[in-house]
Amino acid sequence: MAARFRVVDTGVRTGRENIALDSAMIEARLAGEIEDTIRFIQFEPCALVGRHQDLAQELNLDACAARGVQTVRRMTGGGAIFMDGGQLGWALVCDKRAFGQVTLADVTEKICTGIAAGLSKLGVDARFRPRNDIEIEGRKVSGTGGFFDGNILIFQGTVILDLDPAAMMAVLNVPQAKLAKRQLADAGARVTSLKAELGTMPSLDRVKQVLIEGLTETLGIDTVDGTLTAHEQELADKAYTEEIGTEEFVTEICDPAREAGVLTGQNAGRNLTAYVRVDGKQDARIREVLFVGDVFVTPPRAVLDLESHLRGSQLADIERKTAEFFESAGASMLGVSAADFSAAVLDAACLPA
Incomplete structure (x- = not known):
């Protein structure tokens, strides 16, 4: 029998509110209060660093303040990213045993392959690129990351619908060594968007639909529409107030x-x-x-x-x-x-x- 996943869309929130909700969903899933879940996420403008990154090294903090871009620290590892209305976030919060006996690398390949299969339904040639990217013709359209908490997995990523390279370059400090390694003049040349590849912006509903199709077909799961529970929101509010939303947490590693x-x-x-x-x-x-x-x-x-x-x-x-x-x-x-x-x-x- 295929594992069943609830699908929820939590709408547009600030970056810190979205990360607090990640924490809440992990806690609720660990307690058995919610079922395995696929979540769609939208962000107000923000710059997110990975759990173990140096805030001041990764972000231009003056530019973030001038542009009204909220600084955020994720619970997952990986690199710094800029988020606004041009990206759609997605996440799986589930029992890792739904994937068998797997490592983080195994899970990354399985889920990214599913996301790539879904995006390819839009008419692009999306493919998983180790260690954790999804690319179209060598350019990144989705970055991902995740971790295990006991038997519970949170794995999340973004899909770039439309790109504002000026805003991205203004707030992110992209290391010159990284650019030189890829022989790129700027970080914008490393990434692409669905709008750039398709010539038109696909609707959010269509993108969500193909992502669900790619995941269900690749992972062999079933899905059912659902909603966020009141208790999940209560847990998110608590996580925001006590940790995720605080300056102390965001600046925990800073220069x-x-x-x-x-x-x-x-x-x-x-x-x-x-x-x-x-x-x-x-x-x-x-x-x-x-x-x-x-x-x-x-x-x-x-x-x-x-x-x-x-x-x-x-x-x-x-x-x-x-x-x-x-x-x-x-x-x-x-x-x-x-x-x-x-x-x-x-x-x-x-x-x-």
């Missing part, structure tokens, strides 16, 4: 290198940065470490737990202790490995990995 005595290092792939303080004899012990980057680690708490685990460790033990942590934590990673975390720390301390 950590500004403080004296902070050493900075990166992994070989340069998508992970370690900010390290050392002490002890010959500065050979970790006082504290903060990991920042465009990474996907599930559960997200694992990165915070690793930071705590490494405090007080000798630099000579970092590779061993990091490997042991991930072996025992049962964490799943996408685009990063245990060795990347230890390499970033050792690079900060100017030691070979």
Whole structure:
């Protein structure tokens, strides 16, 4: 028997309100209060950073303030994105066992393949590109990310309906190294929109329809129309007030290198940065470490737990202790490995990995 998913459209909300609702739906699904759900999401103008990203590094905060673009920190990993009425968000909140025994990489491929199949029904050649993008002719039309919380999965993404490259470039600090790697003059050349590909803007209802069709056909699920429950909204309001909507949460990671005595290092792939303080004899012990980057680690708490685990460790033990942590934590990673975390720390301390 096919798994059944409720389909809800939660309308236009601010970025922080939408992330708070993500939190609420995970909590409600963990408690068994709601069924597996596909959610469609629309945003007021906002710039969202990944759970482990540096706010000041990823966003032009002055431009965000001048343009009335709300800054938001997601619960999922990945890179910074700009959202406005030109994007449609989507999310799955469900029991991961509906997909069998899977890793985060497995889930990413399955769901992105379904989304790509749906978009292709509009007359474009959409395809999944590892690690977590959906592209049309080599240009990104959807970015995705997700994590597991126990047996519950949240996996979400966006579809670019229409693109405002000027606004995107104004608020996002796109690293020049990333642009050079792809030989692009600007970030706008890396992305596309359904309007640009089709020559006309498809209706929201049509886009939602084909996404549902792509997911049901690819994942082998059934869907039924539903509505948000009053309790889900209550949980969202609580999450917004206590965490997601607060400046403390959004600015939790913001220019950590500004403080004296902070050493900075990166992994070989340069998508992970370690900010390290050392002490002890010959500065050979970790006082504290903060990991920042465009990474996907599930559960997200694992990165915070690793930071705590490494405090007080000798630099000579970092590779061993990091490997042991991930072996025992049962964490799943996408685009990063245990060795990347230890390499970033050792690079900060100017030691070979």
